[in-house]
Amino acid sequence: MRKLLVLCGGSGAGKTTIQHYLEKKYSFSRVLTHTTRRKRRGEKNGIDYYFETKESFFQRQYLEYIQYDGNLYGSSVESLLNTWGKNDKAVIVLDTKGVLAYRQKLLTEKVIFWYVAVTDKEIFNKRILKRGEKEEIAQRRLRSKEAVRDMQMPQQLRSFCEIILNDNWEKTKEEIKLQLQQSGF
Numbered sequence: 001m002r003k004l005l006v007l008c009g010g011s012g013a014g015k016t017t018i019q020h021y022l023e024k025k026y027s028f029s030r031v032l033t034h035t036t037r038r039k040r041r042g043e044k045n046g047i048d049y050y051f052e053t054k055e056s057f058f059q060r061q062y063l064e065y066i067q068y069d070g071n072l073y074g075s076s077v078e079s080l081l082n083t084w085g086k087n088d089k090a091v092i093v094l095d096t097k098g099v100l101a102y103r104q105k106l107l108t109e110k111v112i113f114w115y116v117a118v119t120d121k122e123i124f125n126k127r128i129l130k131r132g133e134k135e136e137i138a139q140r141r142l143r144s145k146e147a148v149r150d151m152q153m154p155q156q157l158r159s160f161c162e163i164i165l166n167d168n169w170e171k172t173k174e175e176i177k178l179q180l181q182q183s184g185f
């Protein structure tokens with residue numbers, strides 16, 4: 001059966017780190033999404049995202065798309081089906097608005113949702129500055145209304161989204177193992 005794990009959480013909480021770990025340790029395949037934001041240092045087209053222009057972005061068919069800190073992000077039907085074509089176990093990273101869209105749309109597949117949390121908001125600041133962006137861009141990101149919204153789990157997600165606390169990486173790994181066992185992934 002096709003399975004999808006949806007990760008969301010604040011900017012810098014550790015979604016991408018957890019996604020890579022799920023690939024390496026638990027043989028998930030990542031669903032790449034599309035964005036018009038600029039590449040960060042080290043990011044590659046077709047590896048981290050499909051980097052698009054505004055024109056090319058709208059040439060795809062999306063399950064959903066959103067605006068985040070002034071850029072467009074969208075998950076294409078094609079990318080999800082491609083991933084499932086090679087692996088039943090897929091993982092995607094979305095903002096919390098995208099999570100609600102997936103919750104309503106993907107009714108026939110096995111889908112679970114995780115919100116990646118940190119206890120102290122200062123952690124967002126520290127982590128995001130380590131990430132290869134100019135400080136000014138990182139600070140703007142953290143002040144954007146979408147980033148501020150996603151720093152706490154929105155009320156509407158509480159009934160179906162598991163919280164993965166990512167303060168301490170060793171504990172996060174244990175929590176991931178437990179949650180995967182409990183949900184049969």
Ligand SMILES: Nc1nc2c(ncn2[C@@H]2O[C@H](COP(=O)(O)OP(=O)(O)O)[C@@H](O)[C@H]2O)c(=O)[nH]1
Nearest residue numbers: 011012033034066068073074075093094095098
């Ligand atoms: N709804 C939705 N959100 C996306 C998609 N792709 C990425 N995102 C989210 O967009 C937000 C910004 O992503 P990114 O620029 O990589 O920044 P980061 O969260 O600071 O690492 C994050 O919350 C991602 O989870 C997508 O296709 N759909």
Ligand SMILES: Nc1ncnc2c1ncn2[C@@H]1O[C@H](COP(=O)(O)OP(=O)(O)O)[C@@H](O)[C@H]1O
Nearest residue numbers: 011012013014015016017127130166167168169
């Ligand atoms: N548990 C952790 N402890 C310390 N640093 C972490 C932890 N998890 C992630 N990081 C680091 O924090 C930064 C942001 O993580 P990332 O996964 O890119 O966040 P997100 O995708 O949620 O924006 C990266 O430099 C990453 O290596």
